Amino acid sequence: MMLKKILDNFKHLDKTTFKIMKYGLLFCFVTCILSVLILFTYDYAFPSPFMFYIGISLFKLSLIFGIEFVICAFVVDGIKKQLI
Numbered sequence: 001m002m003l004k005k006i007l008d009n010f011k012h013l014d015k016t017t018f019k020i021m022k023y024g025l026l027f028c029f030v031t032c033i034l035s036v037l038i039l040f041t042y043d044y045a046f047p048s049p050f051m052f053y054i055g056i057s058l059f060k061l062s063l064i065f066g067i068e069f070v071i072c073a074f075v076v077d078g079i080k081k082q083l084i
Contacts (some may be wrong), residue, residue, distance in 0.1 A: 009074060010074075013074075014081075017080070018073070021069050027065070028062045028063075031061065035055050039056070
């Protein structure tokens with residue numbers, strides 16, 4: 001029931017809100033890939049704690065930004081449709 005409501009809201013997002021969310025998630029995906037490359041570099045080529053902390057921090061940041069883009073898209077869409 002709740003999942004169906006969330007998917008229904010996702011399908012009926014405003015066009016510009018969806019576009020911003022799509023590009024935001026693309027940015028988060030690229031940041032995540034960069035962090036994975038840094039962590040592979042740490043694991044195989046240059047084992048430094050500094051590289052590890054940069055990779056992990058960047059990975060966490062990309063996940064947090066991804067969640068923020070999705071949540072903010074739903075909130076902005078709700079405000080535009082005057083549901084909130």
